[in-house]
Amino acid sequence: xxxxxxxxxxxxVQKGGISIINCAYENTAFDYFPWYQxxxxxxxxxLIAIRPDVSxxxxxxxxxxxxxxxxxxxxHIMDSQPGDSATYFCAAxxxxxxxxxxxxxxxxxxxxxx
Amino acid sequence: xxxVTQTPSHQVTQMGQEVILRCVPISNHxxxxxxxxxxxxxxxxxxxxxxxxxxxxxxxxxxxxxxxxPDGSNFTLKIRSTKLxxxxxxxxxxxxxxxxxxxxxxxDGTRLSIL
Numbered sequence: 710x711x712x713x714x715x716x717x718x719x720x721x722v723q724k725g726g727i728s729i730i731n732c733a734y735e736n737t738a739f740d741y742f743p744w745y746q747x748x749x750x751x752x753x754x755x756l757i758a759i760r761p762d763v764s765x766x767x768x769x770x771x772x773x774x775x776x777x778x779x780x781x782x783x784x785h786i787m788d789s790q791p792g793d794s795a796t797y798f799c800a801a802x803x804x805x806x807x808x809x810x811x812x813x814x815x816x817x818x819x820x821x822x823x
Numbered sequence: 824x825x826x827v828t829q830t831p832s833h834q835v836t837q838m839g840q841e842v843i844l845r846c847v848p849i850s851n852h853x854x855x856x857x858x859x860x861x862x863x864x865x866x867x868x869x870x871x872x873x874x875x876x877x878x879x880x881x882x883x884x885x886x887x888x889x890x891x892x893p894d895g896s897n898f899t900l901k902i903r904s905t906k907l908x909x910x911x912x913x914x915x916x917x918x919x920x921x922x923x924x925x926x927x928x929x930x931d932g933t934r935l936s937i938l
Contacts, residue, residue, distance in 0.1 A: 752929035810868040
């Protein structure tokens with residue numbers, strides 16, 4: 710019940726296209742859903758996050774769509790650029806006044822081709 | 824921008840030896856975490872630490888593991904007797920704490936190789 714399922718495992722998108730990565734969860738107690746970007750040899754870097762009281766959050770080219778009833782959320786990268794090529798992880802946690810372990814998805818390796 | 828720093832970047836150790844991984848969290852953060860990422864797999868939670876004690880630990884974090892905040896800046900993960908399956912990237916993270924979910928900031932990790 711603590712799992713977060715992520716798809717696809719890998720994704721190739723043409724430069725300028727839209728990249729879409731999907732995640733699903735089972736535990737309805739999750740109340741925070743961040744996306745992390747990881748480049749080779751680096752740690753995960755927080756990209757954007759959403760709470761379940763909103764259905765969408767946009768920051769620049771990055772948008773999270775959240776469907777509470779379906780227990781799904783997705784990351785959309787608009788106008789994808791070669792610099793976006795990285796591994797993306799969705800995650801979820803339960804708010805506990807700072808003590809909030811992250812449960813990660815399995816990751817999506819995104820490649821943007823010219 | 825403040826960042827979490829981890830040392831060493833790569834540690835090679837013989838099986839059965841003790842290893843200590845070090846982290847300097849962001850200075851005003853109150854919650855500290857260790858995560859592990861086996862090559863090609865997802866990031867897994869190991870332990871969280873607050874107010875000088877463990878808040879939560881996963882089933883991976885058995886008696887061979889311990890954490891410590893020996894001074895006001897460092898946060899360490901010790902593996903007492905390493906096994907081959909401990910080979911992984913180990914990430915330290917910290918967050919500011921307070922009410923509601925706080926973003927966790929990750930270091931660049933220590934690659935631990937057990938021979």
